[in-house]
Amino acid sequence: MSNALPAPIDVIPHRDPFLFLDEVTELDPGVSAKGFWVPGEDLPFFAGHFPGRPTLPGVLMAESIAQLGAYAVLHGESFAGKIPLFGGLDKAKFRRQVLPGDRLDLELTVTRLSARAGKASGRALVGGEVACSCDLMFVGVDV
Numbered sequence: 001m002s003n004a005l006p007a008p009i010d011v012i013p014h015r016d017p018f019l020f021l022d023e024v025t026e027l028d029p030g031v032s033a034k035g036f037w038v039p040g041e042d043l044p045f046f047a048g049h050f051p052g053r054p055t056l057p058g059v060l061m062a063e064s065i066a067q068l069g070a071y072a073v074l075h076g077e078s079f080a081g082k083i084p085l086f087g088g089l090d091k092a093k094f095r096r097q098v099l100p101g102d103r104l105d106l107e108l109t110v111t112r113l114s115a116r117a118g119k120a121s122g123r124a125l126v127g128g129e130v131a132c133s134c135d136l137m138f139v140g141v142d143v
Helices: 059-075
Strands: 024-027 030-035 082-094 103-111 118-124 129-142
Touching: 024 059, 030 059, 059 082, 059 103, 059 118, 059 129
Parallel strands: none
Antiparallel strands: 024 030, 030 103, 082 129, 103 118, 118 129
């Protein structure tokens, strides 16, 4: 019997080309989660960000953390039948360059959750070094 968690595509509404979460490795529903994303070299934005020095855009690091948050809250009872949408982003810090093929390890803790909205804090790390940290606010809308 496997203890594997459902694939992100089976839980969150995001789809290619805007799915930035490969796997969730730990989950406490509605409370916290860990997972990862490996941005492939073939992603089209790398060609223009930046030619000759491809770098993962910081906003996509924050988005990958938000997608992990969506996964966590959609497993809780408060957001059943809803889609979590960004309500805000605070204290975003980008600390290191992320290259195509780097594994972005993601972690998120929900700090407040009601039936309609919530807050969370998250980080994205590469090789144990923080690449991005941020606080997220989100609202739940009916599907």
